[in-house]
Amino acid sequence: MTNPTAAILIIGDEILSGRTRDSNMHHLARALSRAGIELVEARLVADRHEDIVAAVNDLRARVEQVFTSGGIGPTHDDITADAIAAAFGVSIGIREDARALLAAHYARIGSGFTAERQRMARIPEGAELIENPVTAAPGFSLGNVHVMAGVPAVFEAMVASLLPRLTGGRPILSQSWRVLRGEGEVAAPLAQLAKEYDDLSIGSYPFQHDGVFGTNVVVRGEEGARVAEAVTRLAALFPA
């Protein structure tokens, strides 16, 4: 496939400690798939400056777009913006347009615009803001790195603001076929089919639910007609 490639970097102790279950990766994976951008890697790191800098620099050199989630709030463990500035070697400070957005938001909801909240207006030099219609505090894009909030409702709103800006490829289409046989029995014909349709990605995923064993075969590709053709072949090989 020739679509643009992407990675997501999820920043925060709460997921690695097992306390919280991530949902942003799954949301972004689905949104990118529809936009024709291929998610090739996901990483989760703790709130540690050096770990964030190293992961951002590694990923931004290897994929076309990097999306981050988490660590841009007002508290002491929100260190993402500084780490991004360090990764790019640029300065960071309060930016007037971001500060104005936040000031207006807190005035509207009648809550104090504290010094800690003002920290959320600290944006690395040269970045472009990403709109946050939920809680005002903006994300930002610097080069090919797009920095967004960790709270799922805010993350999802930022993804919706950002994605139309990025150049996607053709949406990746996917169809699946459910086979009530174990992977070991479908493996040989499937390998043959994968060889014939090497422009597609054909994956097999075993399942067992309530004593029923089987294999879901998923065919993915950019050409709808080719995907449909491969699934027709599957249906003939393994009738329902």
Add this chain to the structure above:
Amino acid sequence: MTNPTAAILIIGDEILSGRTRDSNMHHLARALSRAGIELVEARLVADRHEDIVAAVNDLRARVEQVFTSGGIGPTHDDITADAIAAAFGVSIGIREDARALLAAHYARIGSGFTAERQRMARIPEGAELIENPVTAAPGFSLGNVHVMAGVPAVFEAMVASLLPRLTGGRPILSQSWRVLRGEGEVAAPLAQLAKEYDDLSIGSYPFQHDGVFGTNVVVRGEEGARVAEAVTRLAALFPA
């Protein structure tokens, strides 16, 4: 904290494409937390040989234990065992004890021990098997890398077989305190508290559910008395 460090590497296209939501990372994060092993990074890569080799070699050099999930079944997209052998520069082939386990399992359930199923007995030279009480096909440990299945029921059974073998540290204890104020209002006293209790990890996680806004503050550490003390301080700062 001085506990042993760990990383998890999740291998497979199905999660990056957004089709499936991972649950193994969350399961392992909780199990490691109880065992006193600190999960410092998680990565997800697609079923691509070079990507798996690169990720395994990067992670095993940086943390004490690496756990992998996925890609050890019988089909053409199951390439993890070969990638691990390549990462360590060792040979791989059918191993007699693994083959015997599988042969006995398929005889017992009355299903054919096909050539594809025999692939699951291919184990890198020098590895130790990890028991699979669910579907027999074993995982394996090679050096500090522990290779397990992607199907959640099997992954979880393998983690249960494996963890008692590894040397853990002290379990990491965690308590949380719910504050009905935004992060911006709790940030300053929280930063002060985090400075005083620098042997603990104090994280703050904003939430909004059904129009209620607030912040969950989570205190984690190895010393139960210290964690309790910090939470008592929190309760005094932000009464319920």
